[in-house]
Amino acid sequence: MSASIPSKKSPASPQSESPSGQAALLSPPGAEEQQQLRDQYYNATIVERIDLTEDLAKFRIRPDEPLPPFEPGQYLAIGLGNWEKRLSGTQEEELPIKKARKIVRRAYSISCPLLHADGTLATQDSVDYLEFYITLVRHGENAASKAPALTPRLFGKNAGDRVVMERKVTGKYLLGSYDPDDTMLFLGTGTGEAPHNAMAAKLLATGHRGRIIIATSVRYRRDCAYRNEHEVLMQQYDNYVYLALTTREEENIRTDHPNFVGKQYLQALFTSGRLAELAGDPLAPMNTHVFLCGNPAMIGYVPPGADAPENPGMLPLLRAAGFHDDVQEHHAGTVRFEKYW
The missing domain is CATH 2.40.30.10 (Translation factors)
Structure with a gap:
């Protein structure tokens, strides 16, 4: 990102x-x-x-x-x-x-x-x-x-x-406060995975017990620059899950492909319940923190007074599922997103 x-x-x-x-x-x-x-x-x-x-x-x-x-x-x-x-x-x-x-x-x-x-x-x-x-x-x-x-x-x-x-490191897209058993869900597209890697590494290093899930949507598997590292970490940590989701591989496009899954957009996977299945976690607001970084269309932030897009991003979908992004204090059910546009 x-x-x-x-x-x-x-x-x-x-x-x-x-x-x-x-x-x-x-x-x-x-x-x-x-x-x-x-x-x-x-x-x-x-x-x-x-x-x-x-x-x-x-x-x-x-x-x-x-x-x-x-x-x-x-x-x-x-x-x-x-x-x-x-x-x-x-x-x-x-x-x-x-x-x-x-x-x-x-x-x-x-x-x-x-x-x-x-x-x-x-x-x-x-x-x-x-x-x-x-x-x-x-x-x-x-x-x-x-x-x-x-x-x-x-x-x-x-x-x-x-x-x-530059000497100054800045930004408010942070882990914030959380309980050690909370589920931490990181959703990104492309290079939007970058801050999630740093956040997940800190969670693992400090002994976080809850589920840590990074789901990244890219066009092709070759665009997952950290896939090998994530696979090693999944072998080392039982609570760690990495999902490399694609949209342009043959199994995403060819309906006759033996492993056809369709285009794996985060929004569709979340609303269908498939993301929770892949993550092995209900992803419920009562114990889940959500982090969004990457394509603005995926994030789905709509400025006040602007028209909502025909295809909503993750923010309105998460709100409909009981999550909140307008709170000052971080707690389970909170959505944080990197706003860089």
Whole structure:
């Protein structure tokens, strides 16, 4: 999941008052100046990049200085200079020369590796890097959209390359308060799984006894970047369930497929009772906390005064089932959702 944050004014390189210095600012920075800008502003290193598909990757980034403590579910911004090369095959960008020395930032939920190399549980505070689960955005939503700025540059970077990492970790999408026997249900789409990984790892590490369920809906199984890690954790923890739900595999589309299940959208699975069956839990408001992150259409938040969509998201369906999202105190029956639009 990525979260939009207000743009920040990035410092430009020192400007010379000489005519030659002013003339230099009328053209993009050359190789030497680019390196000077990196040395001046970049403060973190990509220590590992794990590609799942051409457009999906995990980036493990280590800040030069440790960050202050933060909670699972929160996010922070990473960035690169506009002078960095864009990946081929992405939308061309019309960049004003006055922005050539600026830094573009975007906020992403902090994920979690889930497992150490020895197969033991890894929480986000047990490693010295931050993990981000990121989709390459190649083009804007339509022909009139601005070209995506960060990921076409980020996906050209590899282990050892430097980036900007903001120092402030923020966000109110948190575990909150809960009883150790409560059911914790995390529903996400695509990279919206990222904060859920960090939250679930904390629950497991602190000995949560209730059911912990992560259900992620994606197009294809290959889009489940953490499936192997989840399967190992299910073998280690009896109360842990991971559901990789797809919508475009053959068994989702072909009615003659021997394992035909239809398109596995979270909304339909919840209302039909199938999600509870797969989870092995009634998912009742009396003992269940629900967390939603990912596609806004799945979440189903409708601003006051706006028309409800023809196909409702999870929020109205959960309310109809007895859950509440308008409470100040966290307790069973509460729905929390990441609002980043």
